Amino acid sequence: MMIDVLLLDVNETLSDLEPLRDRFVAAGLPAHSLDAWFAATLRDGFALTAAGAYADFRAIGGDVLAAQLADAGIEPTGERIDGVLSGFTRLALHPDVEPALRRLHERGLRIVTLTNGSVAMSERMFADGGILPLLEHRLDVSAPQRWKPHPDAYRYAAEVCGVPVERMGLAAVHPWDVDGARRAGLQGYYIDRRRTPYPKAFLPPDLAVADFEGLADALQAKAK
Missing domain, CATH: 3.40.50.1000 (HAD superfamily/HAD-like)
Structure with missing residues (x-):
């Protein structure tokens, strides 16, 4: 049909999405962190939907990025997180x-x-x-x-x-x-x-x- x-x-x-890799590097993370971040952001969005709840992409993506930064020993400041996620608008x-x-x-x-x-x-x-x-x-x-x-x-x-x-x-x-x-x-x-x-x-x-x-x-x- x-x-x-x-x-x-x-x-x-x-x-x-490839240009976002430079933003992860600027935040102190390896370039391949983009792939794990995107997959985890989708995972958590799917999980909330399956549970009958909702949060928007920016909120979930910010939480996932904060965890990545903390795991790497980098302070997850709002400035660092925004520096990465603002790349979506460009x-x-x-x-x-x-x-x-x-x-x-x-x-x-x-x-x-x-x-x-x-x-x-x-x-x-x-x-x-x-x-x-x-x-x-x-x-x-x-x-x-x-x-x-x-x-x-x-x-x-x-x-x-x-x-x-x-x-x-x-x-x-x-x-x-x-x-x-x-x-x-x-x-x-x-x-x-x-x-x-x-x-x-x-x-x-x-x-x-x-x-x-x-x-x-x-x-x-x-x-x-």
Whole structure:
């Protein structure tokens, strides 16, 4: 089935997180701390959602970073933590994103973002990257107070857009997000930037492509 709305994950899917490594180093941590920090932030957000509770990305990420700093013998001051996390507002889009989304927008596809972060974190990136005018809505999980991959997060996006979930497709680099979208009734599109095997324990994606240019090609082919 061809979709009416393309729902986009933001962190890593649209944004290149690599520049954040320099901020971890400036705070006194090794560059690879970014990977452990991001995974732990997602873990704790998922855990709170599973327990029926909620905290936002900044609060959880700040707690995880404070623990990393303390473990390294570095005082977890607010200045150090903000110095790292403020980097999210200065990230750039992956180069394939803008031309591919423009193609899909010109074909009439509605484009919406849904992040476990906050809408404000990505506003500058979307404006600088030229995709802000292409986005019908920019959503985060603060309204449903359920982090993706909880089904309520995807259903919230469908309600905002006024479409049934089966008329939406989610594109993400994270298999857990693709799986969550599929279980909620959406189509799931795996953006396999790192050429990593998709987990067999998850529902398979409806499409698996290398980047957004590949997704645009595949969706345009399905529309014919």
